[in-house]
Amino acid sequence: MKESNWLLSTIILVITLAMLCFTFSCQKQAEEAKPAVDVEADITAIKEVLNQYAVACNTGDFDLWISLWTDDGIQMPPDAPAVFGKEQILEATKPTFEQMTLDIAITGIEDAKVYGDLGLTHCNYTLAVTPKAGGETIIVMPNGKALTLYERQSDGSWKIIYDCFNSSAPPTVE
Numbered sequence: 001m002k003e004s005n006w007l008l009s010t011i012i013l014v015i016t017l018a019m020l021c022f023t024f025s026c027q028k029q030a031e032e033a034k035p036a037v038d039v040e041a042d043i044t045a046i047k048e049v050l051n052q053y054a055v056a057c058n059t060g061d062f063d064l065w066i067s068l069w070t071d072d073g074i075q076m077p078p079d080a081p082a083v084f085g086k087e088q089i090l091e092a093t094k095p096t097f098e099q100m101t102l103d104i105a106i107t108g109i110e111d112a113k114v115y116g117d118l119g120l121t122h123c124n125y126t127l128a129v130t131p132k133a134g135g136e137t138i139i140v141m142p143n144g145k146a147l148t149l150y151e152r153q154s155d156g157s158w159k160i161i162y163d164c165f166n167s168s169a170p171p172t173v174e
Contacts, residue, residue, distance in 0.1 A: 043112045046119040046150045046158050050106060053148075053160070054125075057104045062097040066090050070151055070159045078166035100129040103137075117152035118161075124168075143168045 049068055056065035066086065075083040075092070083092045096102070104127045111122040127141035146165035150158040 039114050042114040042119060042152075042158070046114065046121055047109060047112055049150060049158050049160065050109065050121050050123060050148065054104050054106050057097075057102040060097055060101065062094055065093075065097070068160050070153075070161045073160055074162050076162070076164040096129075099132055101132055103128040103130070119150040119152070119158060121148050121150075122146070123148070125165075141165075141167055 052064065053068055056062070056068070066089070069086050069089060071086045072084075073086055073089060075089050077083070083089050104125055106123050106125050108124045109121055110124065111120070113120050123146050125141065125144045125146060126139070127144055128137050128139045130137040144165055145168050146163065148160055148164075149162040151161040153159055
């Protein structure tokens with residue numbers, strides 16, 4: 001009886017070791033199969049989204065501008081409530097594109113980082129608007145700053161999920 005217990009224990013031990021080897025082998029293959037993360041390429045990609053944001057504003061291309069947002073994006077403009085979702089952002093912003101010629105200049109990207117499927121930029125910018133119906137150019141943001149968060153999409157592209165912006169200048173009292 002002792003010999004059969006020893007044989008059974010040996011068989012169980014061999015099977016357990018084989019299963020462990022197989023498990024570790026599969027885990028190593030899965031890790032090797034993961035694509036390498038290229039943080040620099042991701043940072044370049046989110047900076048390009050920021051660049052396209054400015055291009056869209058300056059050319060009046062609202063369709064391009066709104067395409068840069070996720071469906072559940074949140075825009076946090078200065079001195080106004082947050083705007084939730086792409087549809088509300090569209091409704092809140094489209095009149096500006098229709099009524100004004102925008103001139104936005106990104107004057108510096110102070111920081112750009114990527115953490116997995118989230119990225120961020122902190123930039124400085126200027127913004128001037130000119131009424132399309134005629135009138136003088138108004139410098140809306142002579143020294144604006146923005147913190148923009150991006151989310152990697154299932155196709156690998158990046159879109160804006162949060163955009164918070166305001167002025168570095170103290171408010172003017174009239």
